[in-house]
Amino acid sequence: MSALSSKVQEVFAEPACGKNQAKSEKERKKGCTKQLQPGAAAGGCAFDGAKIALQPITDVAHLVHGPIACEGNSWDNRGAKSSGPLLYRTGFTTDINETDVVFGGEKRLFKSVKEIIDKYDPPAIFVYQTCVTALIGDDIEAVCKAATQKFGKPVIPINAPGFVGSKNLGNKLAGEALLDHVIGTAEPEYTTPYDINIIGEYNLAGELWQVKPLLDELGIRVLACISGDARYYDVASSHRARAAMMVCSKAMINITRKMEECYGIPFFEGSFYGIADMSDSLRQIAQLLVRRGAPDELLARTEALIAREEARAWARLEPYKQRLQGKRVLLITGGVKSWSVVAALQEVGIEIVGTSVKKSTKEDKDRIKELMGDDAHMFDDMTPREMYKMLKDAKADIMLSGGRSQFVALKAKMPWLDINQERHHAYAAYDGMVALVEEIDKALFNPIWEQVRKPAPWETDDVGCAVRTNGTMVRIAHLAD
């Protein structure tokens, strides 16, 4: 078995994953994602997942070894923010050509590493494997090893070529690469009893910065966020943290669990979305730190901060409660957001008419049931046509989803809000919850809806008249809602 496939098996066998524990030995071997169906698949590949997980490390040069598609079609398209270095937004790729495919791309890769060091001198280079270079047998681990020795700088192989599986698997393989090559390779300048790691938070739209001021106020130091707004050195020295919070459901459970195993860092799973969940997360962070020896007055200070922030947030949400009471949301997202956002929205009286659980774990689903009751409308795999119908038939007032399905809602002339990785608004912590509710309110009550749903004056009768689209005459059956 190749190193990569044994790594994939290892990730599939993750003992801390509740979903895994419930499986038979045989099922577990098959892996944690459903077999992709040709002609009916959606979503990114393992490489995409690895890149999403690691690119937020801002001072690293992220070099994609493969043909132009993998980087050229996708670079600079994610919303992870940086408080300093911008190198992570530079697109580096070996852009291999036909000759490389025939003779191998290792030399080009090695030269690329040298060029990057000469021109940009980053603290580290991450080299991402892709399908084509994996298929032709380019050994990126060997090239990275040679380059590290030659240039005296960490050159880290991220072995997650697209064709090994889904985005989620890529997240985990990225985590493995950090465990194998980065975490524990440096020591922090100093440590405090209040040092934590936040794992699985990518600082999309700057969400980490909605959380950090609160932690700062409590004297809690984020030793490393993996990987939002991180620096290479933070991640390398993250093994000295006293406690960890795992944010994005199971995406990086392997890092979190193995850091507990190897470095004795206890962790909990939490969310920064929603008032109750945010408070709960702060409490758990404080409790874990106290358990690890921090002075227990931290608990009282945390409670005081929670009380103050909750009161402030509720006061700011008050005016929306009446306006949003009974508004119905269709939630199409995955994993942790399928429940953390549910709780958040319920707090202001919004009704959830459906939530997708395609990427959710069993625990995620249990939480949804807990929140929404037994008649929770969970959709395993809702097709765009079904979403469209649900919106068109006005069974929901707004859809919250990722950018790919936004036009399903907009073409049905229904409000939509982006809650996935390309979003521009930050929804974390108390301020983020208020921002999310504000955005929903803004979308729902925009005056365009009434206008765009009205048929043109000459299309008022039910049968409608002929209109011209694409040079042909078609009949509009019902434009009126």
Add this chain to the structure above:
Amino acid sequence: MRMAKVLTSRKACSVNPLKMSQPIGAALAFLGLNKCMPTLHGSQGCTAFGLVLFVRHFREAIPLQTTAMNEVTTIMGGMDNIEQALLNIAKRAQPEIVGIASTGLTETKGDDVDGYLKLIRKKHPELASLPIVYVSTPDYKDAFQDGWAKAVTRIIEELCEAPAEPAPARVNVLAGSHLTPGDIEELREIIEDFGLAPIFLPDLSGSLDGHIPEDFSPTTIGGTTLEEIRAMGGARVTLAIGEQMRSAALALEAKTGVPFELFDRLTGLEANDRFLSVLSQLSGKPVPAKYRRQRSQLVDAMLDGHFSFGRKRIALGAEPDLLWSLSAWLAEMGCEIAAAVTTTQSPLLERMPCAEVLIGDLEDLEQRARGCDLLLTHSHGRQMAERLAIPFVRVGLPLFDRLGASHRHYLGYRGTRDLIFEIGNVFIANAHELEAPVREQDHLLITESHHAQATAAVG
């Protein structure tokens, strides 16, 4: 005219790519066909990246499927995946046509997709009436516009019928990938105003112009219909827009005998004069008054605008056809093309009105763009423009951080006129004014008044 030197970047590492890959260029061409489901034969990531890119550019739902290859199926060969994909697509999306483009992954393995399709057709008579166009587009060769051009050629080879019933008013228009839906709308209007009936291939103005369909559709919601493609053989002539469409025009001529006329650009006064003269000859009609008026407006805009354009230094990064269109026009307006970077080979490159053209990336363009008055490239130029602190006008694809990418238009008299205004306004907004020297007397006055204020504040 002096020939431009065409260079290829010698770096091992491409930094900040200008180029995008062939398969998604092919996919976009298929997106210009009605009720089509473009499908990439590769890993699902290949499709996901293309899909996100197009969604962000067009702000539209994008039908794009995948054969979802994995490590094992790649090594075993992808026939089963193509078969399953076709059956699934036929069942779920009920397209009128499926376009399949290969990727680097399946090309490296060497999948014989033509052979697979023959076997699949034999095995599944239920697919008999579903046209399937396959195009070979490895990611590790060529670029986006090449993939587009190859797909159009393959559509013609597979679907155009010969002989077709002659239709004297019909003209085929082969649209290059640099044409926006807005460009195609403009062209259609011009051609129809001469009493001619154009068939556009591909026709993004039907599918990606941003309109509200009556109902949800898993396939494209407009574009060239199958009947239209089949009828192209009956046209009087083919107008190919963009050098990249030459091979498709030749294929159409070879198959159906329809001769073609190629227009390497439709931006600029003389380019449009030639285009309208050809339309006038074809139709036997004089140029309508509307276009005489538009021409006059363009001439007026050139007169008003030339003050701002003269000697301006331009940095341009785009695929060959767009690069040529804009460079040639800007040079005609008096600008100097100080830096030109492109993605792939084209006979146009050595005709470029500049000393050299580099096949390279945005890092190369950034080095050459220092001190220029204007940067023109796709949205990925935003980081560079900020670093260089030079004005930036977004052109090409992707345009993900501005609205209205579909409806920008760059051709015809009207399009050229509006382009003069758009770019001229950027020059005007960024005009360097001379810094006024401070006069000795004023200086004294200023100091005194400062002094007075300070005293007053203390007092």
